[in-house]
Amino acid sequence: MGFAHQAEKVEKKSSRKKKDGGEEETGCWVKLRFMGSCMSSRSRVDNSMSGRTGTHYAERKPTKEKSRDQPVVPVSSTTGSNAESASSTPKFSEELKVALQLRKFTFIDLKLATRNFRPESLLGEGGFGCVFKGWIEENGTAPVKPGTGLTVAVKTLNIDGLQGHKEWLAEVDFLGKLLHPNLVKLVGYCIEDDHRLLVYEFMPRGSLENHLFRRSLPLPWSIRMKIALGAAKGLAFLHEEAERPVIYRDFKTSNVLLDADYNAKLSDFGLAKEGPEGDKTHVSTRVMGTYGYAAPEYVMTGHLSSKSDVYSFGVVLLEMLTGRRSMDKNRPNGEHNLVEWARPHLGDKRSFFRILDPRLEGHFSVKGAQKAAQLAAQCLSRDPKARPRMIEVVETLKPLPNLKDMASSSYYFQTMQSDRARSNLNAKNGIRTQAGFVVRNGQPLRSLSSSNGPQASPSQHPHPSPKPKAKES
Template sequence: MGLSPESVKVKNWEVNNSDNNNNSKSRKVKKKKDGGAEQEEEEEIGCWVRFRFIESCMPSRSKVDSSMSGTSTNYADGKSSNEKRRDRPVVPVSSTTTSNAESASSTPKFSEELKVASQLRKFMFNDLKLATRNFRPESLLGEGGFGCVFKGWVEENGTAPVKPGTGLTVAVKTLNHDGLQGHKEWLAEVNFLGNLLHPNLVKLVGYCIEDDQRLLVYEFMPRGSLENHLFRKGSLPLPWSIRMKIALGAAKGLAFLHEEAEKPVIYRDFKTSNILLDADYNAKLSDFGLAKDAPEDGKTHVSTRVMGTYGYAAPEYVMTGHLTSKSDVYSFGVVLLEMLTGRRSMDKNRPNGEHNLVEWARPHLGDKRRFYRLLDPRLEGHFSIKGSQKATQLAAQCLSRDPKARPRMSEVVETLKPLQNLKDMASSSYYFQTMQADNTWSIRNSKNGIRTQGGFMTRNGQPLRTLSHPNGPHASPYRHPQQSPKPNGKQ
């Protein structure tokens, strides 16, 4: 995450903690005064918030440069504060945040802790500063727990900055010293992505260590995150074949980590915002700050602090802290369900009983007729009948409450491979057409106070005598609605 044109989010969370201030008009912030004391003050959501957001993203050395050069405060807006706070996960009790002092004192340890591959480039801070045009607001891609991400341009095979639009386009992630993550996550990101190469993992181009500065340089992913394609207002719905292509690519990435890497890895933070898309909608996993080495031979799990993103973490991991590769499989099931339904894993804006996607969908997953109700209405029937059946069955298997009953990711890959090319579209199915007509008819009559009770039509509790409606479930397959006349009176 943090490598795309869309906004980036923090990834740590604490069980039983939630953000209850989503709709507030203002918030408390701590601001340093000249004397060094901290004072809480009310900050209005508006231009001043955007200024503070951009300012917090700038590396410390750039802040000094900007203040001395008199940089304008008319910054561009990236993502609204309400949106960021709504999606903000929370910090675990035992936080991994690293203080400035810890970051500075840990510099001599780099030679012991940093195990980078030879193909990674080592960048100078000033080169990255020039590559991102002085970390200017127009280059800002988003903000996450690690820090902010800026778009930049460097030499194809070197580290020097080049003119925007030339050379290699990269995403530069900076360490926010006031953020939720620090040295430990930075090391995990470098050590995992620096040594893991796969078409479905975001490529780490290089890194920068200079004084207290820590930056990471990734390949730029032009289509951003899967999350924004699914849930951002105004975005066009992803076609069925593209959704299945993305699901397959993400599954291949996890399968590589679990079963093909020289040393197996548990990703631990699989979610839509961490699935980035290249120009051809090829999915690549990003953000390895929470990744863990899989248990060694003879051990069944890794015992660790519960970290990840609420709504995606496997229930047994949340309850016990026992982490296995099957925890990732559960998270994949949640994401697959999000892709099928067009709903977020957790959405408090939904009616009661529908806040938690998995719990709402579970009763429908095993029903061959009711599963249609799960599918994203924005697809408008343009999805494969067989493909959607198999995909929902696969999601149900991945979301099994028993970790041992969940499939391996290599099995998930094999199940997904044929699904994007199936042509049996539901929109041309008689069953789907009658189901849609029945739903429309039921909604229209419910607005008029008409309900069905025990198979009979009622209005205000009183039975109505009526014939079956023309497009009902028992409608004749030979009855077709009359076509509207074409312009100019032509039929």
């Protein structure tokens, strides 16, 4: 899978006492027998809480950046001792339902394929374990020389927890039988002694999260809409085209991975759940997921339905429109929760422009942005029944990547930008407007604006930056 250029996000980090009674260790590392000292900063993850991690697969240097995602709610511990994990191994072996197309790897194969799990091969870290880049035969399981054969992402399992085994099994079960262009492909697995590893296709452009929040260059509008459409197709397949409906349950930017052409693919099925069938409207389950993305009715009642995924999609679509995270405590008061801050503006055809990602600098479709904002509002409805089905979301998004009516040529947008530039300049100079006057350092001065409203001078019109170029093939 394609992994992000930053350390993997961990929604809930808890600590675990060393067996020798030493200091507590935190962070993310996976306990593997033969890894040696492949990272100086390794530590183990305690899965005793319902932390979830989006797994990013793109080359990157290990970092110490802390996660901003948080779990929906803490749950009772499911962590067992090493002895308990070992004793449960036969049970999990019996439960493993392996699809015929999956390849079965030996641990030594994957050790050699990742060059002994060396730090230079590390792609990401998370609650599940760590992910390494590797190279295997095109149609086999044997390791090959780096840069040849098939490039893969090898995800290891932290063996210190029953929940980890369950999520590993869920990954194999769902991705082993679900094949779709917008789902990350599971190549194979390794189950040997206490080792549990998964082998995915490598996703070179990493996660949507990295492109939205960690890159200096903004993601172009057309690419954002292309990604939204691809992710929507993946969810629509799970809800309505799979043999049995599947609820993804953990849809967020870190779990949307991108291939070389920015095609979106859903990853990390550890929390996926089979959906209701027949007359049932939901399944009842323990609340797990990530703050800011989980549907409110699911958080309150534990009732999970496909409309829970639709809400999460609305949050991610809003993140793509605004360039803001779903939860950000570094924002001013009233802006910490993205949905609550943006909701009043989504239905207003004029004010919603003000919440769009300023880094786009007008390089977005006016009609496309309006339709996307309206769609986000529908997906984020407090009433689950009022939310659209994902197949309807797909139909709404289909034309948006190709619309050419750029806001940079819109008179209204230019006026809005001018007002914003004047406001920023006034704030920088300690000036604020008050009832037709300009107040500088507490002393009122007559405003230079005409009675008919502010008139921007040519020097106050911002010069739009060239549209960011994105290679699409």
